[in-house]
Amino acid sequence: GEEKQTIMRLGNKGAGTMDFEISVGPGVPASSEWTGSIVPEPAKGGGSIIKVDPLSGHLAPGESRDIILTLGSPDAVCGTYSLCLYVSANDPQRPFAVIPVTLKINVPPAIEIKAPVGGDELHKECEIKWTATDPDDDNDDLLIDLAWTRDGSHWHELGRGLLNTGCFQWNTIAVRKAGETFRLRARATDPAGAQDEFVTGEFTIINLAPAADFGFAPPSPTVRDVVKFVDESTDDGWIVAWHWEFGDGCESFEPSPDHQYSEKGQFTVLLTVTDNGGLAATAEGTIEIVNLPPRVEIMRPRAGQALSGEATIEWKATDADDNQDALKITLEYRPEEGQAWQAIVSGGPNSGKHVWDTAELERGGKYRIRVTAADPEGASGAAISEEFTVIALTRMITAAPNPASERVTFYYDIDTDGELLVYDVAGRPVHMAKLWAAAKSYEWDLTRGGRPVANGFYLYVVITDSGERSEVGRLVIGRR
Missing domain, CATH: 2.60.40.10 (Immunoglobulins)
Structure with missing residues (x-):
């Protein structure tokens, strides 16, 4: 139904001026689907399917001219036509030429959207349905374009060049924002480029609020x-x-x-x-x-340490979610595995240190200390020390360990300062040291003049500045 133009170029290759004249006549039908008729003289009648401009003229030697051919007509009946252009000229070598022309007068397709329609409410997935037909082409040859708009001016493509299947799945969530003024547009295009378009009435796309969790x-x-x-x-x-x-x-x-x-x-x-x-x-x-229990670490007494008299228990109690000063401390001792813990302090302040008078114990031996810290909500944490030794002084001075191999500690209880004397069994002095009454203990590395003393039995005694003299003790040195 549309008019289209093309160009035929005529040229004069001869030596003289060439006059030409062009006419149009019927030809053999291009196919069995040929319909309609032509006007033999297209320049004289309306509805012609081909027009020639100019129909005649002359060309100088070597000159050429473009002849404009207007093909098709809005008034022409659709179908396929076979025509001939007849060109005559005063050229003795080529006085006459016939140019066959095949034309197809195309009818545009028709398309209609069946769903959704105006007034519908869409949510999430929906199916777009349409029918698209073409009277002079195979319907399967049609290509479909789909688009949507919210405001009627800005169209958003859903699909271009789709097959004419009649349906298309559309997830309306992709429009991002719901509303009541949506429209769909479907456009069908046939192989010759002719198109038809259909736009729906306004419909609504629903968006539900999220469920937060x-x-x-x-x-x-x-x-x-x-x-x-x-x-x-x-x-x-x-x-x-x-x-x-x-x-x-x-x-x-x-x-x-x-x-x-x-x-x-x-x-x-x-x-x-x-x-x-x-x-x-x-x-x-x-x-x-939730409440976090305190953490406890014991620094003293250390593993293997020997204690006598007043000894310091030292710990560190911390709480990640409470003030450390709010912690209550319980100190306990246990003489042997399996026996009950005995209280030293219950619910005391978190001072980090406590002086423990081991002289109150009934006997010496191997002991452990347990420090328990409790926060204001009752959560508690505890630590148990390694095993240590308590020396119970039943006399003025004693030595531990005994036998000794590397070093020995003398534990004493004297009112005034004094002197420690160590002899071998022959009565020869081996070691002497000043003892301070407040120190309560003295450690000897079992050397004399920088050299280790020999293995064997030794005797020791303390003489205080006030003249008191201890009982003679025995010390065994046995190195491996």
């Missing part, structure tokens, strides 16, 4: 734990924004953030999510940061 791990965190929060929200589209409020003044805009609390207690957590359609929802939950 979240989880976290671990389920019972402490201030030492990093809590992993996970968004578990659902939506008919997709979530595009997150706002977390952790209840302690901190917030995050990540989908699944990590957060560490600095205090114990219960906190209200809020998660607000926004979907691709601009709708928002909020989920609220409670997280409890």
Whole structure:
């Protein structure tokens, strides 16, 4: 139905001026589908399917001219035509030429959208249905373009060059924002380029608000734990924004953030999510940061240490979620495995040190200390020392260990300063040392003049400045 133009070029290759004249006549039908008729003289009648301009003229030697051929006509009947252009000229070598022309007068296709229609409400997945036909082409040769608009001016492509299947799955979530003024456009194009277009009435696309939800791990965190929060929200589209409020003044805009609390207690957590359609929802939950028990470390007494008289117990008690000064300390001792712990101090302050008078013990031997720290909520932590030795002084001075191999400690209880004397069994002096009454102990490395003393039996005694003299003790030195 449309007019299109093409050019035929005539040239004069002869030596003289060439006069030409062009006419149009019927030819053999191009196919069995040939219909309609032609006007033999297209320049004289309306509805011609071919027009020639100019119909005649002359050409100088070597000159050429473009002849404009207008093909088709809005008034022509559709179909396929076979024509001939007859060109005559006063050229003795080529006085006459016949140019066959085949024309197809095309009818545009027709398309109609069956669904959705104006007034419909769409949600998530829907099926676009249409019918597209072509009276002079195979319907399967039609190509379909689909587009949607919200405002009637800006069209968004759904598919271009689709096969004419009659249906197309459309996820309306892709429009991002719901509304009531949506339209669909379908366009069919035949092999010759002719088109038809159909636009629906206005319909509505529905967007449902998201369902906000979240989880976290671990389920019972402490201030030492990093809590992993996970968004578990659902939506008919997709979530595009997150706002977390952790209840302690901190917030995050990540989908699944990590957060560490600095205090114990219960906190209200809020998660607000926004979907691709601009709708928002909020989920609220409670997280409890549970109480963390204190930690205890014992520094003294050390493993293998020998104690006599007043000895210092030293510890370090800390609490990650409480003030350390609020901790209450219980000190206990146990003489042997399997026996009950005996209290030294119960509910004392967290001073870090306590002087323990081992002279109150009924006997010496191997002992352990247990230090327990309790916080204001009753959670407790404890530590047990390595085994140490308590020397029970039943006389003025004693030595331990005995036998000794590397060194020996003399434990004493004297009112005034004094002197330690060590002899071999022959009565020869081996070692002498000043003893300070307040020190309560003295350690000897079992050397004399920088050289180790020999293995064997030795005798020791203490003489105080006030003239007191201890009983003679026996010391065995046995190196391996």
